[in-house]
Every structure is written in structure tokens, then in C-alpha cells.
Amino acid sequence: MAKVKICGLKDPDMVAFAAREGADWVGFVFAPSVRQVTLAAAETLLLSVGKATPVALMVDPSDAEAQAVAALGFPILQLHGQETPARAAELKSLTGCAIWKAIGVQTRDNLGQIGTFPDIDGLLLDAKPPEGATIAGGHGAAFDWSILKGWTAPKPWLLAGGLTPENVAEAIAATGAPGVDVSSGVERIRGLKDRELVRAFIRAAKASEQP
Ligand SMILES: O=C(O)c1ccccc1NCC(=O)[C@H](O)[C@H](O)COP(=O)(O)O
Secondary structure (H helix, E strand, O other), rough: OEEEEEEEEEEEEHHHHHHHHOOOOEEEEEEOOOOOOOOOHHHHHHOOOOOEEEEEEEEOHHHHHHHHOOEEEOOOOOOEEOOOOHHHHHHHHHOOOOEEEEEEOOOOHHHHHHHHHOOOEEEEEEOOOOOOOOOOOOOOOOOOOOHEEEEEOOOOOEEOOOOOOHHHHHHHHOOOEEEEEEEEHHEOOEEOOOHHHHHHHHHHHHHHHOO
């Protein structure tokens, strides 16, 4: 059974709903995005996570920004920018958070950099942002899952990018992903999660067979 992260939540009721439906992680975006939350909003959202684990998503944060987010009590920091292995290690020791690094995948070569991040705790394999995009993630674009054929993950990992309730079972079967992450695929209006889609995604992922 694959684990599920619902990313880009902004509304406490939706956070509670996703957690009740069985989301393992709920993600909050602290970067420019239609899904961005403030520190004050995140403090309120954290009250609704139930049994789900909250993940703070940041893009090239400064020390002060990362420390302010970590101080809210997030156990996991997902880095979605151009953070180097050294910066990821630095942010880990600075915040005390587990670090997940997002890796943009377009070709098999992109997987090579993963070995240069020995200090991180997890990986999120996501599609690269479309040409000209100024936002680092949440574009609803998938990469070619066959790139992962024969790849052995050195860390716990999640598959992301363009997943939907309709394709998540196929994605898990094709890649063997132990976890999946979704943002746009559970929205009907950009930036607003939809209960029916959140429920359908979690059910489809949890019911799926890993190869
Ligand atoms: O979701 C955002 O708005 C976002 C903004 C800036 C950096 C990262 C962002 N999201 C990162 C995620 O973990 C998304 O869930 C991931 O990119 C997959 O998104 P989608 O293809 O929309 O499901």
C-alpha cells in the first residue's frame, strides 16, 4: 500500500479531511505560489493535522526563514529549490528537521545527482517545471515514469508530478513508488483542493498494488 502526501493545503477543514481520509503527510507551501501559506496560517493549520505528519515545503530558504518554519514544530522540511547537498545538510543541522529533497526528473541522468545528497532523509521525484515557469512545483506535469526502470532508490522516496486519482494506480504499478505526492491533481480550481478528488486519490493510492 503506497503512502500518500497531499500537498499545498491552505484550509484547516481540508487538512482535517485529508488526515481523516488517511493521508500520511500533509504539505504546506512556504514559497511563492497560489498555495502559499504564512507562518500564522500554518500555525492554525497544524492544529488540524490529526494523525498525518506535516511537511513544510520551502524553496531556497534563508537560515532565518527555515528556523522560523521549524520553530512551528514541523518534523520534515521539503526543499524544492536549487539547494546543494551542503546546504541541505546545513539546513538539517540548523533546524533539526528531517530533510526531503525534491529532484526534478526529465532524463535518467537527473537521477545521478541523488547520490550527492548523503545527508538527506528522503527524496521526492517530481517533474521539472515547464519551460519559463517561475514557480518551482505544483504544475500538474508528469515525467516519463519509465525513466525509473531498474533504478534502486538509496533513500525513502515519493513519486510526484501530474498524479491524479485516475493515474495514480498506474504510476505506482509502473514505478514501485512506496509513496505518492499530489497537489494540482486533487484541485478543480487552481489552488483549491476538492474533497471528492482528495478522497478518490487517497483511496486509489491505498488500494494500488506495488509490483
Ligand atoms: O505546489 C506548489 O504550489 C509549489 C510551489 C512551489 C514549490 C513547490 C510546490 N509544490 C511542490 C509539491 O510537492 C507538489 O506537490 C509537486 O510539485 C507535485 O505537484 P502536482 O504536479 O501539481 O501534483
